Amino acid sequence: MSRYTGVTDRELREMLEEIGVGSLDELFAEIPEALRLRRDIDLPPGRSEQEVFEELSALAARNRHCDEEITFLGAGMYDHYVPAVIDTLLQRSEFLTPYTPYQPEVSQGGLQVMFEFQTAISELTGLPVSNASVYDGPSAVAAAGYLAKLETRRSRLVVSRGLHPHSRAALRTHAAGYGMEVVEVPLGAEGATDAAAIEAAVDDDTAAVFLQQPNFLGTVEELGELIEAGKRTGALAVCAADPLPLGILKPPGELGADICVGEGQTLGNRLDFGGPSFGFFAAAERFLRKLPGRIAGETRDVDGRRGFVLTLQTREQHIRREKATHNICTAQALNALAGVVYLSWLGRRGLVELAELMLRRTHYAREALGLEAINPGPVVREFAVHVPDLDALFDRARRAGINPGYRLARDYAEYEDGLLVAITERRTRADIDRLAAVAGSIREAVTA
Amino acid sequence: MSDPLDPRAGEDTLTIFERSREGRRAFVPPRCDVPELPVEELLPQSAVRDRSAELPEITEPELVRHYTTLSSKNFHLDEGFYPLGSCTMKHNPKLHERVAAVPGHARLHPLQDPEYAQGALELMSRLQGALAEIAGLPHVSLQPSAGSHGELAGLLLTRAYHEANGEPRSKVLTPDTAHGTNPATVTMAGYQVVKVGTDPDGGVDLDDLRAKADADVACLMLTNPNTLGLFDRNIEEIERIVHDAGATLYYDGANLNAVMGIARPGDIGFDIVHFNLHKTFTQPHGGGGPGAGPIAVADRIEPFLPVPQVVRRPGRNGTEPFFDLEYDRPLSIGKMRGFQGNFGVFVRTYAYIRSLGGDGLKEASQVAVLNANYLKALLARDGIAEYLPIAFDRTCMHEFVVSGRGAKERLGVRTLDIAKRMLDHRVHPPTVYFPLLVEEALMIEPTETETKERLDHFAGVVRAILEEAGDDPEIAKGAPYTAPVRRLDEAGAAKRPVVRWRARDENPGDPARAQDAPASGTGAM
Numbered sequence: 001m002s003r004y005t006g007v008t009d010r011e012l013r014e015m016l017e018e019i020g021v022g023s024l025d026e027l028f029a030e031i032p033e034a035l036r037l038r039r040d041i042d043l044p045p046g047r048s049e050q051e052v053f054e055e056l057s058a059l060a061a062r063n064r065h066c067d068e069e070i071t072f073l074g075a076g077m078y079d080h081y082v083p084a085v086i087d088t089l090l091q092r093s094e095f096l097t098p099y100t101p102y103q104p105e106v107s108q109g110g111l112q113v114m115f116e117f118q119t120a121i122s123e124l125t126g127l128p129v130s131n132a133s134v135y136d137g138p139s140a141v142a143a144a145g146y147l148a149k150l151e152t153r154r155s156r157l158v159v160s161r162g163l164h165p166h167s168r169a170a171l172r173t174h175a176a177g178y179g180m181e182v183v184e185v186p187l188g189a190e191g192a193t194d195a196a197a198i199e200a201a202v203d204d205d206t207a208a209v210f211l212q213q214p215n216f217l218g219t220v221e222e223l224g225e226l227i228e229a230g231k232r233t234g235a236l237a238v239c240a241a242d243p244l245p246l247g248i249l250k251p252p253g254e255l256g257a258d259i260c261v262g263e264g265q266t267l268g269n270r271l272d273f274g275g276p277s278f279g280f281f282a283a284a285e286r287f288l289r290k291l292p293g294r295i296a297g298e299t300r301d302v303d304g305r306r307g308f309v310l311t312l313q314t315r316e317q318h319i320r321r322e323k324a325t326h327n328i329c330t331a332q333a334l335n336a337l338a339g340v341v342y343l344s345w346l347g348r349r350g351l352v353e354l355a356e357l358m359l360r361r362t363h364y365a366r367e368a369l370g371l372e373a374i375n376p377g378p379v380v381r382e383f384a385v386h387v388p389d390l391d392a393l394f395d396r397a398r399r400a401g402i403n404p405g406y407r408l409a410r411d412y413a414e415y416e417d418g419l420l421v422a423i424t425e426r427r428t429r430a431d432i433d434r435l436a437a438v439a440g441s442i443r444e445a446v447t448a
Numbered sequence: 449m450s451d452p453l454d455p456r457a458g459e460d461t462l463t464i465f466e467r468s469r470e471g472r473r474a475f476v477p478p479r480c481d482v483p484e485l486p487v488e489e490l491l492p493q494s495a496v497r498d499r500s501a502e503l504p505e506i507t508e509p510e511l512v513r514h515y516t517t518l519s520s521k522n523f524h525l526d527e528g529f530y531p532l533g534s535c536t537m538k539h540n541p542k543l544h545e546r547v548a549a550v551p552g553h554a555r556l557h558p559l560q561d562p563e564y565a566q567g568a569l570e571l572m573s574r575l576q577g578a579l580a581e582i583a584g585l586p587h588v589s590l591q592p593s594a595g596s597h598g599e600l601a602g603l604l605l606t607r608a609y610h611e612a613n614g615e616p617r618s619k620v621l622t623p624d625t626a627h628g629t630n631p632a633t634v635t636m637a638g639y640q641v642v643k644v645g646t647d648p649d650g651g652v653d654l655d656d657l658r659a660k661a662d663a664d665v666a667c668l669m670l671t672n673p674n675t676l677g678l679f680d681r682n683i684e685e686i687e688r689i690v691h692d693a694g695a696t697l698y699y700d701g702a703n704l705n706a707v708m709g710i711a712r713p714g715d716i717g718f719d720i721v722h723f724n725l726h727k728t729f730t731q732p733h734g735g736g737g738p739g740a741g742p743i744a745v746a747d748r749i750e751p752f753l754p755v756p757q758v759v760r761r762p763g764r765n766g767t768e769p770f771f772d773l774e775y776d777r778p779l780s781i782g783k784m785r786g787f788q789g790n791f792g793v794f795v796r797t798y799a800y801i802r803s804l805g806g807d808g809l810k811e812a813s814q815v816a817v818l819n820a821n822y823l824k825a826l827l828a829r830d831g832i833a834e835y836l837p838i839a840f841d842r843t844c845m846h847e848f849v850v851s852g853r854g855a856k857e858r859l860g861v862r863t864l865d866i867a868k869r870m871l872d873h874r875v876h877p878p879t880v881y882f883p884l885l886v887e888e889a890l891m892i893e894p895t896e897t898e899t900k901e902r903l904d905h906f907a908g909v910v911r912a913i914l915e916e917a918g919d920d921p922e923i924a925k926g927a928p929y930t931a932p933v934r935r936l937d938e939a940g941a942a943k944r945p946v947v948r949w950r951a952r953d954e955n956p957g958d959p960a961r962a963q964d965a966p967a968s969g970t971g972a973m
């Protein structure tokens with residue numbers, strides 16, 4: 001008997017008798033004999049709770065996590081502070097252990113959370129409708145590509161190379177299925193997307209143009225101009241955005257974006273080596289009946305009490321099957337809860353204060369490092385620099401307990417000596433100065 | 449309408465936005481230790497917001513109360529029986545939360561150099577090995593984020609496989625019992641759905657399959673045991689037909705909980721399998737995720753797996769092996785999502801597999817099947833079976849489906865009414881109105897972590913509801929009575945959608961509107 005099952009010998013006899021069979025094995029008689037596994041599964045025997053805890057802790061100890069170094073690594077996920085209220089609330093069984101709210105009368109908590117989440121995302125993005133979450137940022141981008149196909153019936157997707165490499169990759173992978181071509185537009189000389197290049201790339205068969213704010217290099221794009229250029233031939237403008245800087249940046253919706261998607265890790269979710277976090281998907285009103293995934297809506301019960309339900313389900317796979325607007329079922333509800341709790345914790349002014357702190361420290365850091373900028377224009381939380389000797393920088397930084405950031409060459413052959421440096425509220429001036437000292441020593445070594 | 453002294457009256461449905469009061473806060477920013485340059489100097493005017501996002505302004509105590517109050521309106525697995533068919537609502541061990549929260553897991557950056565993430569990569573590598581062994585298929589990608597994402601990966605792999613063979617195909621077969629994600633995935637993957645019928649035994653209709661399995665069919669997607677909870681006895685013949693047509697055979701692993709250690713999809717001949725880690729491997733369902741939908745594949749599909757793959761490189765001259773992320777896979781379908789997948793889910797899954805071991809996983813499946821058959825037997829007794837006949841009365845696997853046809857005809861209550869009345873008994877209803885081919889379906893999956901007393905109690909609840917309906921069907925039709933709200937106007941919600949909060953005067957579709965449409969609802973999964 002394992003610790004999660006509890007059939008006693010006596011109960012087993014009673015249950016088999018009630019069923020009318022003589023043994024457990026008989027219950028599997030429907031499986032053809034030849035297909036049954038005639039040996040034990042080759043896995044080690046089970047262990048006590050304590051032993052499993054120790055084994056997994058030992059594995060974890062072989063990872064270098066963000067408290068063990070000063071990290072400037074970002075590139076899509078960031079070392080933000082997650083407030084204690086999130087741990088407390090997310091560990092409540094009432095949020096942790098139910099499933100999708102198919103029975104709304106006993107799921108009002110989860111449904112109202114979705115409704116509040118949708119409201120917060122709508123506020124951040126400047127778009128009136130939002131769903132209740134998709135898997136992550138890149139899969140949200142891919143979902144936007146599919147919506148553009150359903151909406152326009154066109155076959156090309158034009159993508160700025162300022163879009164996260166994983167988003168571009170996920171878009172290509174999904175587009176190979178739904179049958180669209182993905183065309184990339186290189187970044188301009190200053191690490192910003194070039195409106196003329198976007199304008200030249202779109203044609204009458206372009207379903208959507210994909211931009212990112214700030215872009216992968218950290219550049220704050222001239223989003224309004226780019227959206228206008230992208231929509232010239234009737235394509236949809238899709239903007240991927242980091243939700244935290246949207247505290248001070250103009251919302252994509254106000255600048256004409258039809259769809260705004262993004263990665264939600266920065267909103268109160270832990271790093272978790274890449275997931276789970278959540279993706280968000282907001283859009284103009286006219287796409288409400290084409291959105292992917294769950295949407296909560298407000299309504300009343302028979303007594304007139306306010307309540308919430310999953311709504312517009314005729315978009316979804318369980319009702320529409322092959323005609324659904326997306327195949328998603330299980331999404332990231334718990335992570336979206338972390339998102340809305342985080343935004344409420346920050347509050348209207350706090351979000352601005354946090355974004356401004358990051359903005360100022362980011363500019364301070366770029367200056368302090370004294371390396372040639374790849375993107376000298378405005379940045380808010382991350383920036384890219386040329387490093388004369390990247391290997392030496394990594395080597396020295398590592399020895400000083402610093403992770404200096406992301407090697408752009410991993411995704412961009414055009415920035416072979418590029419380093420992407422991320423700043424969060426956890427990186428103090430003292431941290432930045434330590435990285436700057438390492439950078440200074442590299443500069444000197446090269447000029448010497 | 450309600451008692452003003454009832455402390456929950458009136459205000460307990462306020463959204464967090466309505467609780468906001470200008471000037472309140474929970475967050476205090478860290479001190480600014482760099483020059484406080486004005487924002488205008490750092491950002492162009494055109495990029496800056498004119499007004500701040502209207503987020504709530506609230507203190508920490510009120511924030512905590514708000515969400516704690518909301519949480520109290522959820523029925524949840526830690527509270528009671530949750531036999532939601534096809535969803536495998538088994539107990540979520542508390543150890544898993546603890547190990548997932550260890551900083552070495554929770555605070556590990558996804559782009560950390562593999563050299564400094566050996567523990568995480570080794571965990572993933574070991575999990576891949578365990579899943580491969582359970583599925584009987586050698587190669588695993590952990591990347592997809594849920595079942596339907598795994599399905600999509602599977603069909604994109606199928607497409608890549610046929611294209612690499614120079615014979616692209618355009619159709620995918622799905623049985624009419626298939627979960628909705630299967631046909632939806634087919635369309636998203638750019639294929640046309642061809643439906644295959646069900647035989648009187650509840651299995652795939654072989655003649656229909658033979659007629660439809662032509663050279664343009666890329667794949668058959670099959671759930672086995674299927675959504676009726678039945679193991680398809682003709683699976684060997686199905687496998688032959690599909691492979692003779694040159695198609696791939698896809699295993700929707702949502703129901704793997706029935707057969708762990710008993711039969712393996714790979715041994716049966718499936719080419720691609722997805723796992724629902726949040727079902728079979730007990731991820732807390734979180735109110736609708738997160739989950740994870742890893743896939744396991746046969747050798748001929750392996751070259752096309754997503755990037756990166758976690759690989760174990762043997763150590764040289766007696767050194768430790770090195771775990772790495774492999775990107776150089778020229779035939780790969782690419783990436784399904786960001787980074788390496790839902791790692792936090794992998795940690796919990798691995799903890800589960802280590803806790804149970806091979807024997808324990810097999811025992812889990814055995815008891816899941818035992819519990820389902822026992823509950824089915826209880827519901828087959830007089831006083832219940834007349835109203836809720838078993839849809840296909842064979843030995844079931846981990847779940848079974850009954851039809852509410854009898855109750856509708858003889859008592860005048862529908863499956864929806866029975867389900868809603870269960871809420872007053874503090875048990876979660878089964879999945880309702882699925883699968884579609886069973887009239888008024890109730891799909892019941894007790895899972896192995898329920899005790900006999902719980903199953904007996906549930907059967908008692910069903911009997912009590914039916915008896916009560918025999919006396920007065922109106923009671924069930926008006927249920928629930930004890931939940932935080934009663935039946936909700938779903939039709940109205942869809943007709944005049946209000947999908948975000950706005951200050952009253954800003955909201956054209958304000959729900960302080962007439963309650964004209966009656967409450968309605970279909971269940972689904």
Ligand SMILES: Cc1ncc(COP(=O)(O)O)c(C=O)c1O
Nearest residue numbers: 329330534594595596627629702
């Ligand atoms: C049979 C079956 N297939 C596929 C799925 C889809 O899985 P997911 O919700 O993880 O996408 C489900 C459950 O939701 C299911 O029950």
